[in-house]
Amino acid sequence: MPGMWTLETVQKVAAVDSAVWVDVLRLMVLARKVDEQVIRLCRQGQIRGSSFTGIGQEAISVAVAVAGEPDDLFAPCIRNVALHLGRGETPLGIMRQVLARPDGPTGGRDGNIHHGRLENGVYAMISHLGAMISVVAGGVMAKRRHGKDAVGVAFVGDGASSTGDFHEAMNFAAVFKVPVLVIIENNHYAYSTPNSRQFACRHLVDRAVGYGIEGLSADGNNAAEMYVTVRGIMDDIRTNPRPVLLEAETMRMRGHGEHDDFKYVPEELLLLYHRRDPIKLALRAMKAAKLMDDSAFSAMEAEIEAEISQAAKQALSETEPSPDTLTQGVYADA
Amino acid sequence: MPMREITYLQGIHEGLQHVLEHDPESVLFGQDVGAFGGAFKLTAGLQAEFGEHRVFDTPICESAMLGCAIGMATQGMHPIVEMQFADFITTALHQILNNAGTRHYRTGNAVPIVVRAPSGGGSGGGPFHSEELETFFCHMPGVKVVYPAFPSDARAAIVAAVTDPNPVIYMENKTCYRSVKEQVDDRIAPLPLGKARVRRRGEDAVVIAYGAMVHEALRAAAELQESDGYEITVVDLRSLKPYDLDTILAATAATGRVLVVSEGWKTCGFAAEISAAITETGFHLLDAPVQRLTAPDVPIPFAATLETRYRPGAGDIAVALRDLIEF
Numbered sequence: 265m266p267g268m269w270t271l272e273t274v275q276k277v278a279a280v281d282s283a284v285w286v287d288v289l290r291l292m293v294l295a296r297k298v299d300e301q302v303i304r305l306c307r308q309g310q311i312r313g314s315s316f317t318g319i320g321q322e323a324i325s326v327a328v329a330v331a332g333e334p335d336d337l338f339a340p341c342i343r344n345v346a347l348h349l350g351r352g353e354t355p356l357g358i359m360r361q362v363l364a365r366p367d368g369p370t371g372g373r374d375g376n377i378h379h380g381r382l383e384n385g386v387y388a389m390i391s392h393l394g395a396m397i398s399v400v401a402g403g404v405m406a407k408r409r410h411g412k413d414a415v416g417v418a419f420v421g422d423g424a425s426s427t428g429d430f431h432e433a434m435n436f437a438a439v440f441k442v443p444v445l446v447i448i449e450n451n452h453y454a455y456s457t458p459n460s461r462q463f464a465c466r467h468l469v470d471r472a473v474g475y476g477i478e479g480l481s482a483d484g485n486n487a488a489e490m491y492v493t494v495r496g497i498m499d500d501i502r503t504n505p506r507p508v509l510l511e512a513e514t515m516r517m518r519g520h521g522e523h524d525d526f527k528y529v530p531e532e533l534l535l536l537y538h539r540r541d542p543i544k545l546a547l548r549a550m551k552a553a554k555l556m557d558d559s560a561f562s563a564m565e566a567e568i569e570a571e572i573s574q575a576a577k578q579a580l581s582e583t584e585p586s587p588d589t590l591t592q593g594v595y596a597d598a
Numbered sequence: 599m600p601m602r603e604i605t606y607l608q609g610i611h612e613g614l615q616h617v618l619e620h621d622p623e624s625v626l627f628g629q630d631v632g633a634f635g636g637a638f639k640l641t642a643g644l645q646a647e648f649g650e651h652r653v654f655d656t657p658i659c660e661s662a663m664l665g666c667a668i669g670m671a672t673q674g675m676h677p678i679v680e681m682q683f684a685d686f687i688t689t690a691l692h693q694i695l696n697n698a699g700t701r702h703y704r705t706g707n708a709v710p711i712v713v714r715a716p717s718g719g720g721s722g723g724g725p726f727h728s729e730e731l732e733t734f735f736c737h738m739p740g741v742k743v744v745y746p747a748f749p750s751d752a753r754a755a756i757v758a759a760v761t762d763p764n765p766v767i768y769m770e771n772k773t774c775y776r777s778v779k780e781q782v783d784d785r786i787a788p789l790p791l792g793k794a795r796v797r798r799r800g801e802d803a804v805v806i807a808y809g810a811m812v813h814e815a816l817r818a819a820a821e822l823q824e825s826d827g828y829e830i831t832v833v834d835l836r837s838l839k840p841y842d843l844d845t846i847l848a849a850t851a852a853t854g855r856v857l858v859v860s861e862g863w864k865t866c867g868f869a870a871e872i873s874a875a876i877t878e879t880g881f882h883l884l885d886a887p888v889q890r891l892t893a894p895d896v897p898i899p900f901a902a903t904l905e906t907r908y909r910p911g912a913g914d915i916a917v918a919l920r921d922l923i924e925f
């Protein structure tokens with residue numbers, strides 16, 4: 265469970281421009297509502313297969329998106345719709361993606377959260393857990409060779425931390441001192457498998473020692489703590505290039521996907537994290553600091569909801585790709 | 599232009615040298631490729647010539663190496679990754695099949711990486727240092743596969759592979775490294791991927807081969823001409839994906855009898871693909887069933903007696919050709 269803030273954290277949070285907190289809150293609400301819209305479409309049978317959301321984990325992606333610079337590169341995973349949105353993907357793009365529309369980011373060639381736009385610095389994931397960490401490392405190496413002071417951020421789950429790819433990439437990045445922040449979103453479960461069956465070390469972040477790099481932990485449900493932590497690391501590795509491991513403690517608030525009733529998660533655990541919902545926590549803090557009030561928040565919600573429902577309507581009105589395009593674009597033209 | 603003799607290994611080396619010199623976005627990395635010069639000394643001198651920034655050693659992490667290459671390639675670089683032995687790519691197949699191979703189709707982003715795969719057996723490498731895995735890669739959408747047999751092609755194919763905007767598996771045969779030589783000049787002629795080359799012409803039968811088997815086939819053809827007066831066509835495929843069906847069918851039409859030779863495994867192997875393609879589109883051209891001569895479906899054995907039986911050689915090819923011609 266999250267600990268008390270240190271005086272240092274309190275001071276860092278206090279030093280952040282208040283406009284940042286409004287951006288952070290807005291992006292969390294946007295991501296939550298996009299995910300909720302995806303769930304509705306899924307329930308209506310509009311989406312092929314299941315749907316995967318990041319509900320309850322928004323603060324982690326949002327902190328990274330808001331802290332990122334234009335040249336930075338990102339390797340999001342299945343809980344990071346907020347990262348996509350924070351890097352310029354639109355609700356319409358997401359709706360087209362989940363509905364497999366030709367004008368979506370993968371044009372129906374891939375589904376659900378398997379998308380990303382390189383022009384936004386975002387790599388489209390592949391399902392193979394852990395495989396994207398080395399890709400973002402290579403991308404950052406290239407950017408740096410091209411004279412950009414880019415850093416990278418890769419997101420993985422507690423489950424993905426068990427893969428060989430995770431280990432290979434951490435060691436590789438450490439040897440080459442590549443400025444990548446690897447964030448383990450420890451949401452306690454990998455599908456149905458709890459942490460107790462996933463790893464035997466005390467904390468996943470302890471593995472940093474074995475790679476010869478720094479490891480930090482943060483409360484993944486506290487947007488302010490996440491932001492100052494991530495911002496601090498990204499600023500630091502930008503000028504002093506090296507990988508850093510960050511374990512963000514959080515909770516997956518739904519099933520692995522919408523097909524999963526997640527009965528294996530104890531009710532008490534969900535209740536606990538329900539009280540610690542990242543949006544609720546941020547809103548409470550911002551109200552206390554007079555950065556937000558009920559009417560401004562309602563207006564923000566209404567504006568976001570209108571955009572999302574318009575996006576869903578638009579995407580639903582479009583048709584899936586023509587089967588005649590099946591074999592196009594497998595290769596880039598020589 | 600003055601001619602000089604180079605080995606197959608020198609051909610690859612010169613191709614790499616050419617690319618590193620002319621393409622500032624190219625880099626070469628792998629295990630022990632830097633100051634040490636690689637397990638086969640193929641990259642010797644390249645780090646000294648182009649610097650540690652362009653030619654560098656990595657830890658032993660095939661997946662991270664390929665992932666890094668994909669990341670670089672999508673940011674405008676042209677990475678060339680040396681696998682110490684083709685056999686070890688198996689620990690990272692998903693990076694080629696799923697990550698590099700699907701990316702352009704899914705996102706429109708090109709992935710111009712070259713993966714060098716020292717392949718093939720014949721010299722006691724045993725089960726884990728002799729594999730011939732072209733079939734795996736040819737099966738992958740979005741991936742191209744080249745497999746030169748001669749030094750000049752080996753050199754030109756490096757340039758072609760790096761220039762191509764797609765993931766290219768560059769198969770290079772270890773037994774050819776120092777045994778195959780050719781007179782070349784300094785000009786690197788462009789090598790279009792997907793174009794075979796007829797190495798010898800005759801009307802009695804055609805052997806379709808690639809890699810080291812091209813040389814075994816040429817020896818068999820010379821032997822048969824000597825012993826039986828048979829005239830054999832030998833097609834050197836050079837590129838396996840895409841492969842040159844036009845040249846294959848033209849040779850089929852000219853001879854009516856086809857033997858496909860591969861040192862890879864038989865079942866579902868690349869020879870099966872060529873055989874099926876000929877039967878599908880050129881059945882009317884055949885005077886006899888297409889024959890395959892491949893390695894048997896067994897792990898690659900170590901003992902010389904076993905490996906010699908395992909791997910197709912000129913003698914086996916001559917026997918198979920005689921059977922085919924006398925069918």
Ligand SMILES: Cc1ncc(C[n+]2csc(CCOP(=O)(O)OP(=O)(O)O)c2C)c(N)n1
Pocket residue numbers: 342343391392393420421422423424425427449451453454455516520
């Ligand atoms: C290499 C690999 N093995 C198995 C899977 C199937 N799979 C998809 S997500 C998942 C659980 C992932 O758990 P975690 O990394 O903790 O991420 P979370 O879903 O909790 O965000 C599994 C087993 C996969 N995608 N990749």
Ligand SMILES: [Mg+2]
Pocket residue numbers: 421422423449450451452453454455
């Ligand atoms: Mg998890």
